Each structure stands twice: as C-alpha cells, then as structure tokens.
Amino acid sequence: MTHDILISGFGGQGVMAIGKTLAEGGMKEGYEVSWLPSYGPEMRGGTANCSVVISDDMIISPIVLEPTLLIAMNTPSLVKFGPNVIPEGKVFVNSSIVDMAVERTDVSAYYVPTMEIAQKLGNPRVANMVMLGAVNHVTGLLREETVREMLSQLFTGPKANLVELNLEALRMGAACAANDACMIWSNTHEYHD
Amino acid sequence: MSKELWKGNEAIAEAAIRAGCRYFFGYPITPQNEIPEYMSLHLPEAGGVFLQAESEVAAINMVYGAAGSGARVMTSSSSPGISLKQEGISYLAGAELPCVIVNIMRGGPGLGTIQPAQGDYFQATRGGGNGDYRLIVLAPSTIQEACDHVRDAFDIADRYRNPVMILADGMIGQMMEAVEWQPSESRTLPEKTWATVGTGGTRKPNIINSLFIDPNESERHNAHLNEKYDVMRAEEVRYEATIPDDADVLFVAYGTPARLAKAAIRLLAKEGITGGLFRPISLWPFPEKPLNEAASAASVKAVVTVEMSLGQLVDDVKIAVNGVKPVSLCGKAGGIVPTPREVADAALAALGRK
Amino acid sequence: MAIVYQKSKGLTDLEMHYCPGCTHGVIHKLVAEALVDLNLLEHTIGVAPVGCSVFAYNYFNCDMHEAAHGRAPAVATGIKRVLPQNTVFTYQGDGDLAAIGTAEIIHAAMRGEHFTTIFVNNAIYGMTGGQMAPTTLVGQKATTAPHGRDRAHYGQPLHMAEIMATIGGAAYSTRVTVVDMPHMMKARTAIRKAFQMQMEGKGFTFVEVLSTCPTNWGMTPVEALGWVKDTMINEFPLGVFKDADSKEGS
Structure with missing residues (x-):
C-alpha cells in the first residue's frame, strides 16, 4: 500500500498543516512517511502545495507527480493537478470555493464544503481539519486517538480547548464523506447532513 | 528509540x-x-x-x-x-x-x-x-x-x-x-x-x-x-550498492537522484529490465574501486549516472569505471528534478532499446 | 652587571623582518608590554593580518592565529565567543582593515565584540609594494596612483577611528602615533586602556596608530617620522573619539 498524496491550495488554507498531520499521523500509525513542500517566495499569497507519501514499504521518491490522492483546496489546484491523478485515484475538492466539477470519470471525486462545515462549528480555521476528516474516512489511515494525541501536543494551556473543536471538525468531515451526496457536484455549496 | x-x-x-x-x-x-x-x-x-x-x-x-x-x-x-x-x-x-x-x-x-x-x-x-x-x-x-x-x-x-x-x-x-x-x-x-x-x-x-x-x-x-x-x-570511503546479480543497467547517483533511480528501477522491472544502484555516500573520497568492481559485473551492459547537474558526478564515474563499460549521463539542472520515467528512459537509451 | 633594558617577555626572540624606520616594531613592543604588565599574556590569543605584519604570529609570545586578508575581526569574534574570559586582539594594517576587511571590522564593532583592534595606518600597502590604500592621502603617490591620489578618481581617505566612534558597540576609539617619545607614551597609555576596557567587558576597543613606511614613501626613516608629524597628522588628527569610561564619568 502506498498513498501518493498531493495537497494544494492558497497560502493560508492550511495546506502544509494537512500534509504534516497526515505524515506525522501516518508515522505514528507505523507507516513510512515523507512530506515535501513546494518552497519559495511564490508561496506567500500564491499557491502552495506539498507532497505526502504514506506507505507500508520504504519510500523511494518523496516527490508526488502522479498522485493517488489529490486534495484540491482551490480551483487552480484542481485545474493544474487534476489531470495528473492516476486512474482509479481519488480527488478531494474543497467545494466551498472550487467552482467546477471533476470532469474525469476514471477517478472518484469527493466534494467537501469545508468552510460551511467549519462555520457551523463556529471557527473558519478548522476548515482544513474538515478536509482531513473526509480524506481520513475514505483512506482509513489515522485513528482518532492518534489525531487526538497529536492535537494534545500542539494545543496546550489556554489553547487546550481547540483539541475537541478540531476533533469535531475531523468527525464532521468524515460524516460528510460518508454521505453519498458528497460525491455529487453541486454549485450551491450546500452542506448535506 | x-x-x-x-x-x-x-x-x-x-x-x-x-x-x-x-x-x-x-x-x-x-x-x-x-x-x-x-x-x-x-x-x-x-x-x-x-x-x-x-x-x-x-x-x-x-x-x-x-x-x-x-x-x-x-x-x-x-x-x-x-x-x-x-x-x-x-x-x-x-x-x-x-x-x-x-x-x-x-x-x-x-x-x-x-x-x-x-x-x-x-x-x-x-x-x-x-x-x-x-x-x-x-x-x-x-x-x-x-x-x-x-x-x-x-x-x-x-x-x-x-x-x-x-x-x-x-x-x-x-x-x-x-x-x-x-x-x-x-x-x-x-x-x-x-x-x-x-x-x-x-x-x-x-x-x-x-x-x-x-x-x-x-x-x-x-x-x-x-x-x-x-x-x-x-x-573514509562510504557507499551503498543495491545491485542484483543479473543487473542489466547500473545507475550511479547520490542524494535525491539516488531515490529517483530506485523508482526508475521499479519502472524498468515492469519492462523486463533489471537495474542496480550504486550510491556514493562519501563523494570525496570517492568509492572508486567498489564502483569499478560493480560496473565490471558480467551482466551490466551500461552505467547511467543520474545527477541534478549537467555532467559533474559523471566525471568521477568515468574515472572509476575506467572504460570497462559505457558510461552515460542523465542530468537535469537549474532546479529541475528528473522524473523516474526520464531516468528509466535514459537507461533504455543506454541499453539501445529506445 | 645590571640589566638596564630587556626585550619584553611578550615578544619572542625572533628577529623582526620590518624595514629600517618602520614603526611596526615599536607598536609590537607597546602591545606586548601592555599584555605583560596587565598580566594578560598567558591568556591572550592574538590575530595577525595579511600585510607587512603578516608574521606577527611569530613575534608575539602568546597563542596566535593567522587570518585571511581583512578577516581578523571575524576570526577574533570566533575565538572570543569560545573563550570569553581570555584576552583577544587583532593587529591589522590599513589595506587589511579599511579596504578588504571593512565589513568585518564595522560589524565586530556593531556587535560590541569584546576584543581589541590595533589598527596600524601608514597610508600605503607596504608588503605588496606601495600600492594605494584607502588611507592614502590626496596627492600622495603610490604604485597604483603614480600621479598621486586623485580626489575625483579615488575620493578621500577613510578616517577609521572617527568611523568606529559612531558605532554603538565600540567602547573606545582613539588615534595615536609613535613617531617620538611623548607620542609613544600616549600610545602606550591608549593600548593599555584598550586592553583594560576589554577585560572589564566594556565593549569593542580600537586603537589606530599612525605609522611610517619609509621604503614605499621613498623617504629616509627620519624624513618619514617628520612626514607623519607634519603632514599625516593634519589629515588624521590624533585624539580620543570615543571613551565609554569618560562618558560614564560625566
């Protein structure tokens, strides 16, 4: 099993954080992992992307050119990387801002209105965790305890309350992906619950 | 740990x-x-x-x-x-x-x-x-x-x-x-x-x-x-050699290109070609003798140097191989990383299959 | 028999290679005596430059580093950061300090590095054969300024002691000379004060010493001493440009 994951979006959408959480969580679950960011001045305010490889075998190349799983947090990411996803691959679309459907029929598309769900939880900053929840539901890579453990190390002291909020975002994302409606493109950005 | x-x-x-x-x-x-x-x-x-x-x-x-x-x-x-x-x-x-x-x-x-x-x-x-x-x-x-x-x-x-x-x-x-x-x-x-x-x-x-x-x-x-x-x-010579006995092509690469060469070896395997990797770890002193021995193996038909530069490592490879096998270069420069496909194609070219 | 004069224990027994009439030897002696008298020599690390005093590491009787051209302040920074309790000094000429090593000296002063710089200014490159220095006077001839330094082409001399005085981390900046006994005594005091302030943790200390180069100036030793007094001092006035001690006192 090897997941070649590409996560792409605007700077500030938590693209790098989704990748790091996947990589670190994967490591804690006993997999081999790598995380590779795009870097450079164009990252600021422009597009940001990172490659994450999670495998039960030694990781050869950390560069993901043909993802088995693409997380497109904005439209340019879907346009740019959508065609590179392998046949039978998975495409997770942040349908809150991506204004187009996945046209390919040889991949599975999941439309996750991350911002609407995050808004429901009262904190737009957990949108990336919503997406992670959806991805995790489909791939089954990380256990909730593992994510909780990581969040508990990240959020301590006065920020400790963010652990539960992020876990709730993870669950809501998973619930979204569990609903068949999430595989149907809708331009109303409506949240099916 | x-x-x-x-x-x-x-x-x-x-x-x-x-x-x-x-x-x-x-x-x-x-x-x-x-x-x-x-x-x-x-x-x-x-x-x-x-x-x-x-x-x-x-x-x-x-x-x-x-x-x-x-x-x-x-x-x-x-x-x-x-x-x-x-x-x-x-x-x-x-x-x-x-x-x-x-x-x-x-x-x-x-x-x-x-x-x-x-x-x-x-x-x-x-x-x-x-x-x-x-x-x-x-x-x-x-x-x-x-x-x-x-x-x-x-x-x-x-x-x-x-x-x-x-x-x-x-x-x-x-x-x-x-x-x-x-x-x-x-x-x-x-x-x-x-x-x-x-x-x-x-x-x-x-x-x-x-x-x-x-x-x-x-x-x-x-x-x-x-x-x-x-x-x-x-x-102080250090290297890693992952070379099957029946290797047709021997890649030489260090750092990130060595990983890409490993990916290329997997691609080539699907095409019926066996590849090996010789990875110098100490670039100086260069593992000259071990590389010469690896290249001298009877099954090896070509040595392909993979580097993110346009012909630097390949000089040391040529000195080490010393003419026992043909040495070619798969080089990328200027910040571009070669893809495993490009590396595999360079091997095919070196073997005269492309 | 009574000993009336003895070479300082701060200097080795090696014969110095300096030209007749050059005052490097006097400046070496003043530095060495200061280190001995202040009881610092055994814990001192000196840094020699590239230039006429490149062999200074053979003359000072303490641990020494030979630095690349202009880099002595960076080398001294490395040493002093490892050995903050020891005494550290650089000994540099005008090409070394005021041309190729300008960045290093300015930034060492900026950081207030706790070492002392002895800056020997003779307004010329000596070792390489009399080329123009950043401190060469306007009109002064040099092998790379055969008609004399032209202000329109090369600008005017750098006044390092004044520049150092403007830098916050510098605790002490002065200009002295050693062309006669009264000046020598003032230079002696200045060098001692610089080392004392270093050991008191006051900050970076800088002593510019106007020196001679009869060989490349094309003068006799006596003429060269006179030229410093009559001409060079007019361009480079002697005096204390910064003294953190006196500021504290006032």
Missing part, C-alpha cells in the same frame, strides 16, 4: 547539537534557513553560541577562529553562500582545523534558483578554494542519513583535523521524514593540544596558520596534508 517526524534542515541542526556542536556562525540564504533559525533558538539552551554574521565570508572566518580555539563548530549555507565561504574553507583546510560545513544545494550558476540542484559537486569534491586540499564530503539521501552524517562528521573532522562537508540538495533540507536518534559510537579522538586557548604560561605559544612562505616548508606542509588525505582515501 521512537520515530519522530523532522524537517531535514531542522534535523541537521538538532543532530549537530546532539553531536556536541556548541558554536554556529551563519548567514541567511534559502533553502537552508531553518538550520540557523533552529540553532538561534536551541544552541543557547545547550549552553552554546549562535551568531548571525555580516556575510558568509565573515561566518566561515568566525568558524576558523572558533575551531582554532578548540570548539566544535558548524556553519551552513546554500550554493552561492558556499561560494563566498571558499576562502575560509581553504584556510581551514590549510591550517588543519576541524569543522562541519553544510551545503543545502540550490540551482546555479550565479543567483540561480532556490530549487534543489547538485551543481556544487565539483566545488565540493575538487576543492573550491585555492590550493591543494580536500574535504571529506558526505551526501545523505534521507533525513535519517543526514542526521547520522552530521553526528559522524564532527568526529571525522576531529580525527583528521580537517573540515567535513555535508552536501545535500534542497529537497533533503526541505522535506520531512521520520528520524530515530542514534547514539554516536564513542570514538577515541586525539586531544586538541594545538588549540589556542592561551599558553597559561606552561607551554610555547600555539599558532594557527596556513602560511609557509619558504617553498620548501610549504612543500613539506603539502606533503603532510596529502599523507593525511591518503589515510582518508583508505579509511
């Missing part, structure tokens, strides 16, 4: 602190900035000193001063910054001072690009500064290996009284992988009786110097250095 997820640059810095490095002098340049940033926070916690210098030139000369006073000291930079440090590196080698220099390579020439490249191979292995001198050059291809190399580098530097360079491409600096911190082998290292710490009135002054104005004395000094380099050639 538990695994921890580390970014290459930060892991290199942490590994240095764990190896007893207590002084770091550097200057900002992408893509190695996480090294000085990490040092600025964590070296003082370990009782050390971090200093951001006014230039790369000043930084390496601060290293010279600190090393001469007997400290474990490191600097890091990326390609254009390493060019600026060459003066100091030559003086360090000439005065026989131990230190560790990290080069997280980016594309060149000139200002180039901040994307990963390996265009500093000649500079690292052929000197770079003036005069006849050598650095031990270690090239990691994983974060774990980068940590292990840094750990070993300080001991190697102390053993030979010689600078050691860690040569990694920007990819190694920027990516994250799991690291297990390995305790260093406890080596018996020579005491630094030559260090300038003040005579204390008990001995003659120590002089840190690379000036030998009398050509006869200068020749003797060079001969002494070369004897030391011969010991390094005999004792």
